Amino acid sequence: MKQIFTLASRNIWRNKRRTFITAGSILFAVFFAVAISSIQKGTWDHMVDSIVHYHFGYAQIHKSGYWDDKSLDNAFDPEPVTKILSDEKDIRQLVPRIESFALASSGQYTKGGMVIGIDPQRESRLTKVDGRVIEGQYLLSEDEGALVAEGMADYLKISVGDTLILISQGYHGINAAGKFPVRGLVRFGSPELSKQLIYIGLEKAKWFYGTENLITTLVVDTDKPEKIEHTVKLIRKNLGDDYEALDYKEMMPDLIQAKEVDTAGSQIILMVLYLIIGFGIFGTILMMLKEREYEFGILKAIGMRTSKLNLMLWLETILLGLIGCLAGIIVAFPLVYYFYKNPIQLSGEMANAYEKFGVEPLLPASIHPSIFITQALVVFFLITVLAIYPMIKLHRLKPVEAMRG
Amino acid sequence: MTDKKVVVSVKDVHKTYTETKVPVKALRGVTLEIKQGEFTAIVGPSGSGKTTLLNIIGGLDRPTSGEILVDGTDLSQLSDNKLIDFRKTHIGFVFQSYNLIPVLTAKENVEFVMLLQNVAQQKRDQRTKELMEAVGLGDRMHNRPSELSGGQQQRVAVARALAPKPAFVLADEPTANLDSASTANLLDIMSRLNQQEGMTFVFSTHDQRVIDRARRVITIEDGKVLSDIRK
Numbered sequence: 006m007k008q009i010f011t012l013a014s015r016n017i018w019r020n021k022r023r024t025f026i027t028a029g030s031i032l033f034a035v036f037f038a039v040a041i042s043s044i045q046k047g048t049w050d051h052m053v054d055s056i057v058h059y060h061f062g063y064a065q066i067h068k069s070g071y072w073d074d075k076s077l078d079n080a081f082d083p084e085p086v087t088k089i090l091s092d093e094k095d096i097r098q099l100v101p102r103i104e105s106f107a108l109a110s111s112g113q114y115t116k117g118g119m120v121i122g123i124d125p126q127r128e129s130r131l132t133k134v135d136g137r138v139i140e141g142q143y144l145l146s147e148d149e150g151a152l153v154a155e156g157m158a159d160y161l162k163i164s165v166g167d168t169l170i171l172i173s174q175g176y177h178g179i180n181a182a183g184k185f186p187v188r189g190l191v192r193f194g195s196p197e198l199s200k201q202l203i204y205i206g207l208e209k210a211k212w213f214y215g216t217e218n219l220i221t222t223l224v225v226d227t228d229k230p231e232k233i234e235h236t237v238k239l240i241r242k243n244l245g246d247d248y249e250a251l252d253y254k255e256m257m258p259d260l261i262q263a264k265e266v267d268t269a270g271s272q273i274i275l276m277v278l279y280l281i282i283g284f285g286i287f288g289t290i291l292m293m294l295k296e297r298e299y300e301f302g303i304l305k306a307i308g309m310r311t312s313k314l315n316l317m318l319w320l321e322t323i324l325l326g327l328i329g330c331l332a333g334i335i336v337a338f339p340l341v342y343y344f345y346k347n348p349i350q351l352s353g354e355m356a357n358a359y360e361k362f363g364v365e366p367l368l369p370a371s372i373h374p375s376i377f378i379t380q381a382l383v384v385f386f387l388i389t390v391l392a393i394y395p396m397i398k399l400h401r402l403k404p405v406e407a408m409r410g
Numbered sequence: 411m412t413d414k415k416v417v418v419s420v421k422d423v424h425k426t427y428t429e430t431k432v433p434v435k436a437l438r439g440v441t442l443e444i445k446q447g448e449f450t451a452i453v454g455p456s457g458s459g460k461t462t463l464l465n466i467i468g469g470l471d472r473p474t475s476g477e478i479l480v481d482g483t484d485l486s487q488l489s490d491n492k493l494i495d496f497r498k499t500h501i502g503f504v505f506q507s508y509n510l511i512p513v514l515t516a517k518e519n520v521e522f523v524m525l526l527q528n529v530a531q532q533k534r535d536q537r538t539k540e541l542m543e544a545v546g547l548g549d550r551m552h553n554r555p556s557e558l559s560g561g562q563q564q565r566v567a568v569a570r571a572l573a574p575k576p577a578f579v580l581a582d583e584p585t586a587n588l589d590s591a592s593t594a595n596l597l598d599i600m601s602r603l604n605q606q607e608g609m610t611f612v613f614s615t616h617d618q619r620v621i622d623r624a625r626r627v628i629t630i631e632d633g634k635v636l637s638d639i640r641k
């Protein structure tokens with residue numbers, strides 16, 4: 006085995022020019038593929054993650070029908086649900102919310118917004134919203150006050166210590182109105198969220214909306230986001246038809262579909278690129294095969310089995326591929342890393358589109374290992390497929406004919 | 411000589427090449443025996459069938475009809491892979507030229523077959539050194555073939571052929587591309603290995619100076635044995 010490896014690694018350097026050209030073409034393909042995949046994955050992950058982490062969570066539980074008709078009338082009692090799911094080990098915690106809309110007024114100015122009742126402690130574990138407070142303080146449990154998003158506060162011209170008046174329609178159409186001292190201002194990267202959000206304490210929200218002990222939403226907090234689809238399935242089975250459980254993909258199907266279409270598109274482009282490079286490598290292999298026919302004849306004559314010869318040839322091409330692939334990754338990494346640390350800032354139309362989804366208009370690159378591993382696997386696979394033809398050739402090669410020249 | 415072991419036995423071998431437009435009858439009923447320790451030249455004009463015969467004896471090609479026994483093994487009974495293994499262990503080859511693997515040093519070329527046979531390193535090193543010294547290239551162990559003259563390359567090829575201690579060494583016109591000094595030198599070495607180690611050599615040639623050095627001369631013409639003279 007060491008012998009074959011020695012042969013293969015030395016054979017690579019026999020024709021340096023050809024090795025450089027071949028490895029160079031692989032380098033180019035890998036560089037390109039890494040750059041494209043990285044920006045793409047980074048951008049989409051950023052988008053999905055932002056939405057998931059700022060707000061949605063990986064999954065939510067509601068009363069059946071709430072997602073299509075987000076009305077307070079679809080509120081439910083979380084007690085039985087919490088009890089049923091208390092043994093589910095992939096659920097870290099269930100975070101209760103009451104989500105609805107209200108008119109917010111500072112007296113002088115009035116604006117519609119999303120007024121969400123939260124359990125301050127649980128919510129901070131889930132969305133780290135406490136870290137977004139830029140002025141004043143985060144809500145205490147049983148707090149009577151409100152947290153106002155920066156954009157909303159600007160519009161209403163209020164700040165910490167002022168009083169906010171909220172007016173809405175509560176549970177089963179009752180009138181809802183209340184005064185809330187502003188405890189703090191929170192900042193969101195997304196201007197859309199910033200213009201809209203107001204947080205109040207959960208108990209106060211129950212009182213305000215008149216839901217008694219009912220809530221609209223239980224957010225599922227998990228340590229294992231990659232298993233969320235499975236977890237949601239379990240939740241559904243346990244809760245039955247009275248409730249609905251949705252994972253983040255189901256909560257934003259348009260976005261997930263757009264992501265998949267976009268990713269598939271660039272994957273086709275990369276496939277074509279690899280195909281072209283593959284033809285180049287194949288040409289190299291054919292030339293090499295022709296040039297070394299005599300030598301292969303000698304090797305077979307003096308007792309080298311075809312299988313070892315094949316292994317040698319495969320190793321040669323794999324080494325060549327590996328050199329190209331590594332070089333491509335090494336060249337691409339600094340670039341990708343730069344855009345990972347310094348995401349591209351979007352502006353204009355694009356930025357607006359992002360903000361509609363409630364996402365900061367950034368295009369970060371991803372440095373997820375899967376991007377690099379994928380390219381290495383593609384090159385490995387490509388070369389192994391390309392090596393099939395020479396292997397057949399070597400199998401059929403007869404020393405006598407090969408050496409007649 | 412009659413008590414010596416028969417290494418190669420060729421019985422009524424015919425070989426007809428059919429890939430050509432007109433079939434070529436390269437061998438037409440060759441029968442001969444090679445015994446252990448012989449130093450045999452296969453002689454004949456170009457196209458007489460020397461290469462064809464050596465290829466068949468060496469298990470590189472299969473006859474159209476007839477039987478080949480090497481060391482008692484009927485080569486026609488071996489599968490392609492088994493034939494490769496058989497060549498590795500029983501037959502040493504020296505070809506006309508470009509015998510050596512260009513990316514390996516002289517030493518590595520010589521130990522190549524031993525490595526294929528998984529011979530232990532110490533044994534390998536010792537044998538390689540012995541053989542390189544026997545062919546007068548003890549100081550050229552680490553040179554690549556391109557750094558050696560044609561004559562030196564052929565001597566390395568002889569060393570490589572001997573390395574696995576084969577039943578015999580086949581050499582098809584080993585001196586065809588050598589000048590007369592190198593030719594004489596190579597024959598000296600082969601002859602010495604034959605006399606001192608008892609290695610059996612079968613080589614083809616149409617060079618009179620080489621024929622003179624042989625101790626048995628088999629002449630073939632038009633694919634048939636014309637004469638077989640032991641000196």
Ligand SMILES: Nc1ncnc2c1ncn2[C@@H]1O[C@H](COP(=O)(O)OP(=O)(O)O)[C@@H](O)[C@H]1O
Nearest residue numbers: 427430434436455456457458459460461462463
């Ligand atoms: N692969 C082949 N296909 C067709 N004819 C061949 C082939 N190899 C050799 N011959 C023919 O067989 C005859 C014997 O050739 P060869 O054994 O090479 O003779 P020598 O080695 O004595 O010169 C020649 O007529 C040659 O042209």
Ligand SMILES: [Mg+2]
Nearest residue numbers: 460461462583
């Ligand atoms: Mg010949």
